[in-house]
Each structure stands twice: as C-alpha cells, then as structure tokens.
Amino acid sequence: MVGGSFIRSIRQLLVVTVALAIAGGSYLTRARTTSWEEPLWVTIYPIAADNRESTRQYVDRLTSAHFKSIENFLERETARYGVNISRPIRIDVGDRVASMPPVPPFGGNPLEVISWSFKMRWWASDVTSENSAAPPDIKLFVIYHDPELSPSVPHSLGLQKGMLGVVHVFADTRMKGANQFVIAHEMLHTLGATDKYQPQSNHPIFPIGYAEPNASPRFPQRFAEIMGGRIPLSASESRIPSSLEKARVGAATALEIRWIDELRDTSPVVAARDKIYEPTDKKTARLN
Numbered sequence: 073m074v075g076g077s078f079i080r081s082i083r084q085l086l087v088v089t090v091a092l093a094i095a096g097g098s099y100l101t102r103a104r105t106t107s108w109e110e111p112l113w114v115t116i117y118p119i120a121a122d123n124r125e126s127t128r129q130y131v132d133r134l135t136s137a138h139f140k141s142i143e144n145f146l147e148r149e150t151a152r153y154g155v156n157i158s159r160p161i162r163i164d165v166g167d168r169v170a171s172m173p174p175v176p177p178f179g180g181n182p183l184e185v186i187s188w189s190f191k192m193r194w195w196a197s198d199v200t201s202e203n204s205a206a207p208p209d210i211k212l213f214v215i216y217h218d219p220e221l222s223p224s225v226p227h228s229l230g231l232q233k234g235m236l237g238v239v240h241v242f243a244d245t246r247m248k249g250a251n252q253f254v255i256a257h258e259m260l261h262t263l264g265a266t267d268k269y270q271p272q273s274n275h276p277i278f279p280i281g282y283a284e285p286n287a288s289p290r291f292p293q294r295f296a297e298i299m300g301g302r303i304p305l306s307a308s309e310s311r312i313p314s315s316l317e318k319a320r321v322g323a324a325t326a327l328e329i330r331w332i333d334e335l336r337d338t339s340p341v342v343a344a345r346d347k348i349y350e351p352t353d354k355k356t357a358r359l360n
Contacts (some may be wrong), residue, residue, distance in 0.1 A: 099138060105209050105235065106263055106330040108150070111159045114259065115208040117166040117200060121217040121225075121240075130243040131168055131216050139163045142256050145316040153321070153331045161259075164208065169199045170275035173213055173238050193234045211236040211263050214255060216243035228254060230261025237262055237324045249315030256316060257298055263329045266345070268322070278299030279340040286340065297322040319328050 105112055116139060118131040146160040174191045177184040196211055217225050217240060225240035237258040241251035261267075268281035279285035281300030284293055292305040296319050302310035303318060313319055323341045326332045335341050 074105075108155050108157050108160065108330065111157070112161045112210060113206075113208040114163045114212060115166045115200075115209045115262065116163060116212045116214050116255070117169045118214055119169045119215045120171075120210045120243075121215045121220055124218050124221070127216055127218045127243045130245075134165050136163055136165055138248075139251050139252065139255070139285075141164070141316050142259070145256055145319060149321040152324055152329065155331050161210075166200060169213060171199060172215070176238075178227070188233070189233065192231070193236070196234070196236050199214050209235060210259060212239055212255060212259060213237065214241060217245070218239060218242075219244050221280045228258050230258035232262055232264050235262045249317075250312055251314055253296070253313055253319055255296075256319070257301065260298060260321075260325065260329060264275075265299050265328045267301070268324065269296060269301045274301060275308065276302055276304050278304075280322060280324040283322055285322075293320075295320045297325065299325045332337075 076081075092174045116134075118134050120127045140163075143161055143163055147158070149156055150160050173195055174188055175193075177188050184337060197214070200207070200211060213236070215225075215238065219242045225242070228237070228239045230237035230239075239255050239258045241254055242248065269276050276282055276297060277300065281297050282290075282293060283295035283297040283300070284305060288292060290304075293303050293305070296303040298315045298319050298321050300322070302312055304310045321329075321331070323332065323335050334358070
C-alpha cells in the first residue's frame with residue numbers, strides 16, 4: 073500500500089518536473105518567436121481525414137500558393153500596427169501525414185492534459201522527422217474532411233507550448249476562404265493569442281472580440297476579430313467570415329502576440345486589460 077502510494081507520488085513528481093522544464097523552454101521560444109525581428113517559418117502538414125479519393129486529391133494538390141492569403145493577412149495587419157517587418161511569416165507545405173494525431177482529452181484532468189501534450193509533441197516530432205533538415209518555427213497539422221461525410225468537424229486547437237496546431241477544415245474549394253481563417257486563428261494561438269468568443273454560443277466577446285469596438289452603430293460589424301472568430305451582426309447573431317479579407321487583429325490580440333506593449337486609454341478594450349493582459353515591450357496600439 074505504502075509502496076504503491078510512493079511510486080504514484082514519484083511518477084507525479086517526474087511529470088511535474090518535466091512539465092516545468094518544458095515550460096521554461098517554451099518561454100524562451102515564445103520570446104524569440106514574438107520578437108518579430110525575422111520571419112517565422114510555418115509548415116503545414118496536410119492530413120486526409122477519410123479514404124475518399126476526392127479528399128486525397130484535394131490534399132495532394134495543396135501548395136504554398138494555396139495559403140498565400142494567410143501570409144498577406146499577417147503582412148497587412150503588422151503594417152497596420154506599425155510593426156517593422158515586411159514578411160512576418162513564410163508558409164511551406166510539408167509531406168502529407170498518414171496518421172492521425174492523438175485525440176485531446178477535452179475536459180480531462182491536468183495530468184491527462186499533460187500526458188496528452190507529451191504524446192502530441194512526440195507524435196508531431198515522429199511524423200515530421202524526415203520532412204526537413206531545419207524544423208519550422210510552427211507546425212500546423214491541417215486535417216481535411218469531405219463535407220458530404222462530415223458536415224461539421226471536430227474542435228481545432230493551437231498549442232503555444234510546442235508551437236503546433238491541429239486544424240480541422242473542409243476539402244472543398246468553396247470553403248477555402250473560411251478554412252484559411254480557421255488556420256490563421258489556430259496559428260495565432262501558438263504565438264500566445266487567446267480565444268475571444270463565448271464558448272457556449274461562439275459569439276464574440278465585447279469589446280475584445282470585436283474588430284471595431286468603437287463603431288457607431290455597433291452592429292453590424294464589418295469585420296471579424298481573428299480570435300473573436302466571427303463577424304458580429306447583432307448582439308446575439310454572428311457569422312464566420314468568408315475570407316481573411318474580412319478579418320482584423322484586434323488590439324487585445326496584438327498585445328498578446330507582442331505587436332504592441334499597451335492599449336490606448338481611449339480604447340474600450342482598456343477596461344478588460346487589467347483582468348486579462350500584461351504589458352510586453354512593443355509599440356502602442358494605433359487603430360484605424
């Protein structure tokens with residue numbers, strides 16, 4: 073009895089020790105990748121979610137040009153915030169991955185989450201070990217679903233620790249714009265951006281989840297804040313944008329990914345700052 077309890081305690085201590093070591097490494101990685109002094113290299117590893125030939129053909133036709141709108145989005149938004157970098161990210165497409173990532177324990181206890189995080193990072197390293205001599209800064213595993221088989225897709229996620237994401241989208245050219253929005257959203261999670269929508273309704277949270285919180289009238293909004301996830305049409309109605317042309321990075325998100333170091337006193341987002349955010353070391357937000 074005592075022996076079993078002792079072994080469990082040692083096991084938990086080892087897990088916590090490894091987690092703390094990884095957290096320290098993750099902090100240094102985040103400081104480097106959000107300095108915005110050099111472009112970040114992002115590799116997208118496509119995965120076919122089903123055995124349909126149409127899905128496999130869609131995945132096999134993907135090239136870097138397919139994701140150019142994500143690069144353009146980051147270029148436009150860094151320029152809008154005055155970040156001195158001409159090309160924030162460079163996207164490459166890796167080889168198609170044949171296996172599926174470990175299923176996350178949504179609602180699991182902390183030890184289950186830590187265990188899954190280890191498995192996820194090991195899996196990501198294993199399936200990409202032969203893809204590139206120089207590993208990218210961010211790895212995104214994008215899983216393409218046939219919309220006829222899967223009218224809805226599982227929850228996507230982006231991990232800041234490990235800088236990798238698992239993104240579920242549709243293998244349909246008509247959904248390309250919405251797919252890119254979801255990919256960009258999860259990519260920003262790997263850089264420290266947090267969700268800014270209500271988990272029950274998926275409706276953006278005011279003011280941090282609104283692209284134009286100062287707009288008058290407030291509704292309908294013209295754009296989606298990238299981490300708010302949708303364009304607010306009314307106090308209770310919103311929709312996913314059809315492309316990144318309809319997306320903006322809000323001031324709260326810019327603060328999290330270190331494009332700015334503080335929020336302007338005139339912004340309605342300032343009221344939420346003291347609860348959620350800590351200042352970093354970039355510029356002050358100047359929004360259009």
